[in-house]
Amino acid sequence: MSTTDRRTALADAAIDLIATRGIRALTHRALDTALDLPAGSASYYFRTKRALIEAITDRITTRSRDDFTAAQLTLSIPTDPYGIAHAIASWLDRLLAERRNHLIVRHALIIELIGDPELHHRLTHSLFSIERARDLFRALNFPDPDVAAADFIAVVEGAVFDRFAGARTHVPAGTPGSVDQLATLLSRYLAQPRSL
Structure with missing residues (x-):
């Protein structure tokens, strides 16, 4: 999966996570879990929560x-x-x-x-x-x-x-x-x- 595709998949997973569990549920760890990624994957692509929200x-x-x-x-x-x-x-x-x-x-x-x-x-x-x-x-x-x-x-x-x-x-x-x-x-x- 390309970097662009992975970033899109993470953004989509973040949208689904917030929609189903609320804004407070949005963490890098929760995204790793949702996409079955190794720990730290989401933070590799989006260093901060603000970057993820962007x-x-x-x-x-x-x-x-x-x-x-x-x-x-x-x-x-x-x-x-x-x-x-x-x-x-x-x-x-x-x-x-x-x-x-x-x-x-x-x-x-x-x-x-x-x-x-x-x-x-x-x-x-x-x-x-x-x-x-x-x-x-x-x-x-x-x-x-x-x-x-x-x-x-x-x-x-x-x-x-x-x-x-x-x-x-x-x-x-x-x-x-x-x-x-x-x-x-x-x-x-x-x-x-x-x-x-």
Whole structure:
């Protein structure tokens, strides 16, 4: 296994460990055990816990960008608010179905790292693109696309949190009902008046 592959495997194992056992369970020794590696292997690749958390952040960010690209979610999606909301909701539903552990760990670390401005910023920007949201609201002729984009990211963040850890955890991801619930919520924001 290459160094890059081993580092990725360790980051993935760290994500699963935090998601199932909590942030306090994240130790180099626990990772060695989880991957059945010789003692000291995890610390060889990541000397400090912060280095390990940086690797987790990078892994979540890279996977998010790759998934977004693979989804081909671009401005060529329909121009009606519900069509746009449905396309975004389909992508979010896949995120909830396939990357639940990433969502849990990202939120746990965002709270844990409030006092670390650099890593906190990287985590808060690791899942959703403010630039792409701004492009969307420019295309929709919202009067202030910067504010609209930031507000929409807040809505999306809240909707995703609600589904994996909030009041709507009972809605199963990967179902038409899941996509419809998200699309209905998002379309309300996208249909807001475009001028004052």
